[in-house]
Amino acid sequence: MIHVLDLCQEPRSLSRYEFVDPIVRALKEAGAHVSTAHYTEGPPPRAARGAVLCGTALQDNGYAGDECAFSWIRDWQYPLLGICAGMQVLAREAGATLFAHTEIAFRDLRITAASPLLGSPRTIPCYHLHTQAVGLPPGWACLAGTPAYPEAVWQPATDRYGILFHPEVRNTWILSSFARLCGGAPANLLKPADETLGR
């Protein structure tokens, strides 16, 4: 099971439809079993074998002021994927610092190093939506961007990834790839993708 953490300003917020539900849907379409909770609701459940920390709206940086809520990350033993705000949380836990950097664009990004999550070096189009970025944590590899402004990072020893762009836009294959890294269920266990609507 993969645990998806909602980093938006409050549980069950209006932003959840935009930043959490598409991630959940993509993981389910990849065959993974998924649980979801707001970051203030505690660490992932024991059954989780991977976790995704989602992004937030541009105006929403509340998660950055709540370091205690993420202290479980230090001892977490399974793969982690931080998306945008989630990358900032992971990298900060690993000793990197946040800095202001606004980007609202859909543009090409060069993957410069191979990894199990992003595959071989190549250029992919990516959706960027952030007002903060984070430096490269010590001991982490930069997979895209530059060490001063990394856009994808990887800590191989702990299987932790951070991506500054939003994979739910045109790059859901990254979420499929993460589901595989977590030992997600095969595609023949695919569940209907209609669970984000109608509630």
Added chain:
Amino acid sequence: MRLGMLFSGGKDSVYACHRAQAHHEVACLLTLSPKNTESYMFHTPNIRHTPLMAEVMGIPHVMWPTSGIEEEELSDLDGAIAWCAGEYGLDGIVTGAIASVYQATRVQRICHAQGLWCFNPLWQADQVAYLRALVNEGFDVIISGVFAYPLDEAWLGRRLDSAAVDRLVELRSRYGINPSGEGGELETFVLDAPCYRAPLVVEEASRTYHAYAGVYRIDRLGVGTR
């Protein structure tokens, strides 16, 4: 929060508004009325009926003129949002964007520059699940425009019911159309919704159609009773 809704009268803006109202106050509906019917950003068929829609939704409405010419209309949108933010004390803007990165990035930039939140509650939604949710949750939606093969004249004015959704799903498999019209294949108009105080009734309408492009023009629209 007090939010402004970018409002076209189509299903996406009405459904997004309905979702936003469950979390925040929607303080105004903002409709940009393009002179150019090929507007990149703003839906056009039957947009003149949005004031009546706002009335049955009980939300103040602002109709703002725009050139409808690519990029020029963004400066119109910027001005319209700034005016609404001041007039209605808005904290943010809601859009019905589903997959259009063009639309989303531009509205995000405008909101960010004005210090406003931007919400897209249908962003990356599964299109078929979304259409089924509309039907199941009591949205009375009609097709008000078709703009792609194989959508023919029979679709104009057709209700979006379960059979219509099934047919659109079939057409997606065979022809690759976006069933919710996100690729500009079709336009819609919402006659009733859970957020309406009373349903709207088409009293007179006309169709224009040629070569897989047509519009269902509502010539007279009234307010019905429940």
